[in-house]
Amino acid sequence: MTATPAIRRAAWQSVPLILVCGSLIAMLGFGPRSTLGLFLTPMSAANGWGRDVFALALALQMLLWGAAQPFIGAIADRFGPVLVLSLGALLYAIGFAWMTFATTPGEMYLSAGVLIGFGLAGSSFTVVIGAFGKLLEPKWRSLSFGFGTAAGSFGQFLFSPLAVALNATFDWHTTLLIFAAVVLAIMPLSLALAKPAETITPAQQAALQSAPAALREALVHPSYIYLVLGFFTCGFQIFFITVHLPAYLVDRGLSADIGAYTIGTVGLFNIIGSISAGYLSNRMPKRYLLSGIYFLRSIAIVIYIMLPVSVASSLVFGAVMGLLWLSTVPPTNALVVVMFGTRWLTMLAGFAFFSHQVGGFLGVWLGGVVFERSGSYDPIWWLAILLGILAGVINLPIKEQPVARVAAASAA
Template identity: 55%
Template sequence: MSNPSVPSPSHSVARAIPVILVAGCIIAAINFGPRATMGFFLTPMTTEYGWSREAFALAIAIQNLVWGIGQPFVGMLADRFGTARVLSIGALFYALGLALMSQTSDAGTLQLTAGVLIGLGIAGSAFLLVLAAFARLLPEHLRSIGYGFGTAAGSVGQFVFAPLGQGFIQAYGWQTALLIMAAIVLAIPVLSFFIRGKPAAVPARIGEKDQSIPEALREAFRHPSYRLLVTGFFVCGFQIAFITVHLPPYLSDIGIPALYGGYAIALIGFFNIMGSISSGVLTGRMRKRILLAGIYLARSVVIVVFLLVPPSIPSVLIFSAAMGFLWLSTVPPTQQLVVVMFGTRYVATLFGFVFFSHQVGSFFGVWLGGVLYDATGSYDIVWWLSAGLGVLAALVHLPIVERHVERPLPA
């Protein structure tokens, strides 16, 4: 565990560490921002066109699923051709999807614009690629902190874009709001220049053989701890996607003014800044599997308490703050576990498959929220399902072994 998995950065790279961190964090914030506002478009679009909530929820569910399916392949491209090129192309898809979504007038087209195009764009410009770049560009002792700041930056995007998105909708209408966010996304190709680069074709450690991508994938999926990590991350996606999309309409249903839906999403983003940074620090100081189990269990407790107390504005704000602190705090220890087990050579690819599980969970969280609401007139079933899955995820992470996989050279 004491040997670095990659060589230390050169002196010129070391001097550029602040630039790498700032550029990567801004990219993460921009990527995270518009997609965190999708719940605000549910009411105006379904009202204007007479869609059901399930129709809109299906589009966002497809977005999450396409994002998840695309993430491993995007990771492979980044590991092969470099981060900057992939981020730039992904940002173009993202901006195009947002722009075309503003012109959508039927549910079928919404599945293609808000679903497929934006899903591909988010995958191609995802903050996960930023974290993979941090894993390669930052020295080993700064990686956990870098993961924390990169993840927190996504929350900054959520915190900033939640009120901005709602403000744009109120001031200019939902179509123009989408066009404004599409223009902002186009800053990503410029910023990606500062975190450019691809992994060197060298072994993960001295005395070990190098791998191809198929060999790395076979090794990972044969590893029990990797499979447990993939399974547990499904729950993270389910919980986050359900809350992001369905919390604003849920609050309206229980009599909370719509304004507080924006406040709730923004508050989640604000407290996730502290939660992600704290998680990044703790990732370097304690067992990552224990940290992950504690996060998932705490989420379940927060959800159960929120459901049992009488609904009120203070209870909504407290729930948002508590859930925000736990929101993306799963990412730094999950990312670091991949690096600990397999090194940084194919970190974007291997974490991409972990994240695919996350997005399958996101699909079911968003879609089931819409389906069960239309069937029962309530979100209660999905809330309780989220709490139960959190307990399951806590148990799944406990058997993970935090040890590097040895790849000795043939005798």
């Protein structure tokens, strides 16, 4: 039997305070980053780059964000999220500020790629959701996962039009510096998610599962592997669309503002989608919820690219995709809790997120490469459709039950 530590929140850490501060962190962590596609055209033009330079920088960001997430998650699980969130916010801000002065591809890769990638690993909603799982009672968990994800989407909804307004009022250099200052607000907000004291004896500490043991247990569990592989598609689709949709619409004669409003619409409707997914995760099989989301995404993309591109079709596409956007996150994290418990939730969810980011890397990078070589995004759209179908299929055989270790501890 594995000992489970008795954990209590501090007296001042009320459920509303945790939810509000955590949601604000998720909003600030995801919002500014989701606007980077709006800088592709002006930065590339100003520096004489092809779209592949900007795309590779953001693809590198995706990959490093994901690669660092399991390690960052393990640190947050072991020592608490405050230090992780604060250092992540600092790197995030430095990366934004450096982008303003980047004039070579190398500087772009280091600022938008390396620094923001590692910064996001420490300050994104993945760390927030892990904290929610530890600080909140089981009845709140799935719904709180939905709120944390929805807050990130609200950041996307808020910051996309904000970026357009700031660019119009000032310029893209000033906009990046403003965003650099804004993300530093994550540091004081993180205090509300401070790790509570653990009442645990030395014998219990010795009996607790280690991080390597938890990872080994997960990586030989078929249902976890299916979950991780399916999450790859989520990253491929959403980051390809976030980065390349504004340019795709410009190529078809629409203004860059329409791209921003479409991405903003995605963020607005994902608030509904994420909260609904958190609610439904407690009331239906999570694997069926995930499969349905992936299948519906593919259907939506097929319809969108087969119709003439217009303002109306783009905004409707943004609304439909928004309902399905990050609605994968609550059931994915909830399945991790069901299978393995909350002890190493942030790390194990972070490893799944690494798969998500590998997908994001390929979606962003291939989007730029394929466009530069063929002058069209169509092959990537069809690849996104195929991956959605495969992800829908691979989630169906997931078994929603705890591993033997967790089941034995629960029975005891």
